[in-house]
Amino acid sequence: MSNHIPFVDLKAQYQGIREEIDAAVSAVISETAFIGGKYVKQFEEGFAAAYGVSHVVSCANGTDSLYIIMKALGIGPGDEVITVANSWISSSETISQTGARPAFVDIDPVYWSMDENLLEAAINPATKAVIAVHLQGQMVHIERIAEICAAKGIHLIEDCAQSHFSTFKGKKAGLFGVAGSFSFYPGKNLGAYGDAGALITNDGALAERCRMFANHGALVKHQHKIEGINSRLDGIQAAVLSVKLKYIANWTAQRQAAAAWYNEALAGIDGIVLPVVRPETEHTFHLYMIRAQRREALMEHLRNEGIDTAIHYPTPLPLMEAYQYLGKTAADFPVSAGMMNEILSLPMYPELSREAIARVAAAIRSFYAN
Ligand SMILES: *Cc1c(COP(=O)(O)O)cnc(C)c1O
Secondary structure: OOOOOOOOOOOHHHHHHHHHHHHHHHHHHHOOOOOHHHHHHHHHHHHHHHHHOEEEEEEHHHHHHHHHHHHHOOOEEEEEEEEOOOOOOOHHHHHHOOOOOEEEEOOOOOOOEHHHHHHHHHHOOEEEEEEEEEEEHHHHHHHHHHHHHHHHHHHHHOOOOOOOEEEEEOEOHHHHHHHHEEOOOOOOOOOOOOOEEEEEEOOOOHHHHHHHHHHHOOEOEEEEEEOOOEEEOEEHHHHHHHHHHHOHHHHHHHHOOOOOHHHHHHHHHOOOOOOOOOOOOOOOOOOEEEEEEHHHHHHHHHHHEEOOOOOOOOOHHHOOOOHHHHHHOOHHHHHHHHHHHOOEEEEOOOOOOOHHHHHHHHHHHHHHHH
C-alpha cells in the first residue's frame, strides 16, 4: 500500500546511509573480523567517547547486558531486585536468571515510568539492587531513585534499552547508577542489523568482571577464573553501529521534531492524553506513546487507514502468567493496570515526515469526532 505508514521504517534509514553501511560490512567480511577484534574495539571506544564514560563492554544483546551486570555484582539466590511493572520482560527475567527474586513497583500516572515515591517502601533487607527503566526514551526521576539507593546501600542499574542519550539535568541515562545497560536491537534508537548490546560503567573493576563473565569467565584465552557465558558482539554488528553512531544525534533531533509535530497536530482531541516530558530532562522518543479511550477500535480505524501502531506493553509484567507465583493482582499496580488498555504507541522514526504525522493526527481526530 503506497500510503502505508509503518510503525518503524528501517529501510528509509538504510537508504540514507547505504554506501557507508555496505562498505563497513564488506570490510569486516574481507578481513574476516567476525568475532571480537578491531571493529568491536572501535565501536566500544566510539560509544565510550560519545557517552563520556570510561568503560563500554559489548555483548550479544540488551538482555544479556542486564544479566551480566547483576552477575558481576554478585546478585543471586536469596536476593531481591526491584524493577518496574511496565517494561519489557528482559528487565525482570534477567533477575530470575541470576537466582534472585524480582519485585515490581508501579508506574506514575504523569510520566508513565517507575514511580519513585513507591520505591522506598518496596525495599527490604533482601533487596540488593534496583533496575530503573527509562522507557520510551523518557527519563525516570533518576536523581531521586539514585538518592534512595545510596541511602539504602543498594545498587542502581539503569535499563537504557529505549533511552540512548536521554538526559536528566544534562547527565546521560546510564551514568547515574553503578552501570547502564543498552540494547542495539534493530528497532532501538541506535540499532544494529541483528542482535547487539552493551553495558557502560565508570567502575573499572566492575567492567573487568563483566567482560570476564561475558567471555566464558576468561580475560586471557584458556584462563577461566570463573564459569561465565558466551555473549559477544559480532564484528559486522559493531561496524554497522560505528557507522550509525555518527548519525544518532541527528536522528534523535528528528525524533524530537516528530514528537513536537505530533503534540501540535494532536492538541485538543477529547479522548486522548499526550505524553508529558519530565522537567529538566531530554526525552529521546524511542516511542511516542499516548493514552487513548476505546483503544482497540482506534487501532482498527488506524489500520484501515494504513497506519500501524503498537502497544508497550499490553500486560504489566507482574500480571503475566510467568509471575503468577508472586500472587500479585491488578490492585497491587493500579496505575499500570489502569493504563494497560489505553496506552498506544504511534509511528515513530527519524524519517517520519510532517505530512505522515498530519495524516495520523487527522485519522485520530476523525475517529473521536464520531
Ligand atoms: C529491548 C529492550 C531490552 C532487551 O534488549 P534485547 O537487545 O532485545 O535483548 C531490555 N529492556 C528494555 C526496556 C527493552 O526495550
